[in-house]
Amino acid sequence: MNSLTPITSVMIPPLRVLTPEDPAGVSGAKQLPRVLHVINGEHYSGAERVQDLLALRLPDHGFEAGFVALKPGRFGSCRRSVDTPLEELAMRSRWDLRAVGRVARAAQAGGYQIIHAHTPRSAMVAALAARQLELPFVYHVHSPTSRDSTRWLANLVNGRIERLSIAGAAKLITVSPTLTDHMKSLGVPDERLRCVLNGVPKVAGAEPRKKREGVWTLGMVALFRPRKGAEVLLEALALLKSKGQDVRLSAIGPFETPDYEEHLVSLAGRLGVGNSVSWIGFTEGVGAELDRVDALVLPSLFGEGLPMVVLEAMAAGLPVIATHCEGTAEAVAHRETGYLVEPSSVSQLAGAIDSLLTGELDYEQASARSIARHAERFSDDAMAAQVAEVYRELLGLPDARAESIADGLHPSEAPV
Numbered sequence: 001m002n003s004l005t006p007i008t009s010v011m012i013p014p015l016r017v018l019t020p021e022d023p024a025g026v027s028g029a030k031q032l033p034r035v036l037h038v039i040n041g042e043h044y045s046g047a048e049r050v051q052d053l054l055a056l057r058l059p060d061h062g063f064e065a066g067f068v069a070l071k072p073g074r075f076g077s078c079r080r081s082v083d084t085p086l087e088e089l090a091m092r093s094r095w096d097l098r099a100v101g102r103v104a105r106a107a108q109a110g111g112y113q114i115i116h117a118h119t120p121r122s123a124m125v126a127a128l129a130a131r132q133l134e135l136p137f138v139y140h141v142h143s144p145t146s147r148d149s150t151r152w153l154a155n156l157v158n159g160r161i162e163r164l165s166i167a168g169a170a171k172l173i174t175v176s177p178t179l180t181d182h183m184k185s186l187g188v189p190d191e192r193l194r195c196v197l198n199g200v201p202k203v204a205g206a207e208p209r210k211k212r213e214g215v216w217t218l219g220m221v222a223l224f225r226p227r228k229g230a231e232v233l234l235e236a237l238a239l240l241k242s243k244g245q246d247v248r249l250s251a252i253g254p255f256e257t258p259d260y261e262e263h264l265v266s267l268a269g270r271l272g273v274g275n276s277v278s279w280i281g282f283t284e285g286v287g288a289e290l291d292r293v294d295a296l297v298l299p300s301l302f303g304e305g306l307p308m309v310v311l312e313a314m315a316a317g318l319p320v321i322a323t324h325c326e327g328t329a330e331a332v333a334h335r336e337t338g339y340l341v342e343p344s345s346v347s348q349l350a351g352a353i354d355s356l357l358t359g360e361l362d363y364e365q366a367s368a369r370s371i372a373r374h375a376e377r378f379s380d381d382a383m384a385a386q387v388a389e390v391y392r393e394l395l396g397l398p399d400a401r402a403e404s405i406a407d408g409l410h411p412s413e414a415p416v
């Protein structure tokens with residue numbers, strides 16, 4: 001099979017031209033303008049969760065999404081946005097530029113008006129396709145590419161690809177203010193940057209949690225790879241154990257490679273905490289796993305954007321212990337919703353876990369504050385609304401308020 005043959009494709013309705021003068025389209029029936037998200041798709045992790053939530057929520061804010069996946073994999077089977085068109089075009093390698101023509105054809109056939117990419121690879125393909133079609137190109141910055149992995153060569157190559165690709169981007173959406181600063185430091189002018197904080201849905205019926213009596217279980221949720229710092233957490237568990245503090249760990253998520261799995265499992269054994277760790281693996285039920293734990297720990301070493309797992313834990317009413325690592329520090333309020341410690345510090349991490357366990361921070365209050373902080377700052381709806389505003393500006397469409405009023409909504413009910 002030709003590697004660029006679509007493995008899955010969902011029928012995409014035909015092109016309808018929507019313009020600021022004729023937002024209703026040629027048939028008169030109002031159709032939402034469309035945005036094609038060019039994604040990797042091999043994982044179902046943070047960037048994919050953002051893509052999935054945008055596809056679900058953007059229609060409430062006047063846009064429809066579609067997907068093209070260049071590294072088809074878990075996204076296709078795990079996404080919740082199952083009604084969103086997804087075309088899977090496997091690139092044979094990072095340099096397989098036949099993908100550009102395929103993406104351009106998909107964009108044209110589906111009547112897409114904006115192309116939106118999420119990784120250096122997808123930015124390269126999307127930028128070229130957008131240039132062919134003269135469509136605006138948006139790039140979502142999920143993490144600092146130069147600190148994306150422990151593989152320096154991959155970081156270097158991805159960094160170069162990203163720089164070249166974003167030169168023609170109409171707008172860059174960063175997921176945290178720290179990432180905005182990072183992109184400025186790379187020379188991206190202010191006017192092309194827009195910070196849209198990541199967001200996740202509310203957890204239905206979330207109530208402040210009561211502190212558990214007895215042995216605690218900490219949760220770490222991640223696509224386990226070296227930069228997430230699981231080693232530091234295992235060492236912190238061993239340190240706590242040596243002081244008589246027995247704490248369990250639920251390690252939720254897949255491993256980047258089988259070698260890395262083997263490394264972590266054997267490290268836990270060597271540290272004497274093998275029996276305290278449950279390796280859950282990838283699950284589509286992260287929410288149910290979070291219900292079973294007492295706090296979330298995210299010991300990232302470097303390179304975070306604004307981790308979705310931290311936001312999901314807050315929405316579920318969990319205190320979070322995490323590291324001072326880019327956007328993570330914007331989500332966790334130190335000593336209010338949890339603790340922030342220095343990356344790589346086993347003693348600080350163990351100390352923070354101990355402080356939460358022994359009640360230095362009131363558990364129930366921290367839980368209540370987590371729920372409130374999520375609702376105030378990190379909702380999926382606010383994220384989609386702000387991304388939609390970026391699209392509107394690029395297409396020269398009226399803002400959400402003006403559009404609602406034009407649609408007959410009373411000004412007092414229109415979004416502000």
Ligand SMILES: CC(=O)N[C@H]1[C@@H](OP(=O)(O)OP(=O)(O)OC[C@H]2O[C@@H](n3ccc(=O)[nH]c3=O)[C@H](O)[C@@H]2O)O[C@H](CO)[C@@H](O)[C@@H]1O
Pocket residue numbers: 044045046047048049050141142143148175198221222223252253254281282283284285286303304305306307308309310312
């Ligand atoms: C390499 C990269 O680009 N990292 C970025 C990526 O997050 P990264 O991939 O590092 O992970 P996050 O913590 O943000 O999110 C992981 C997501 O995967 C889900 N999950 C996890 C395990 C599991 O078994 N099942 C499951 O569904 C979680 O519920 C969560 O929604 O996007 C985030 C959001 O913009 C950024 O903050 C990160 O810097």
Ligand SMILES: O=P([O-])([O-])O[C@@H]1[C@@H](O)[C@H](O)[C@@H](O)[C@H](O)[C@@H]1O
Pocket residue numbers: 040094119120121122148149158
């Ligand atoms: O470099 P590439 O092959 O496009 O894909 C990469 C992924 O495999 C990796 O997991 C992720 O962290 C990078 O941001 C990038 O998306």
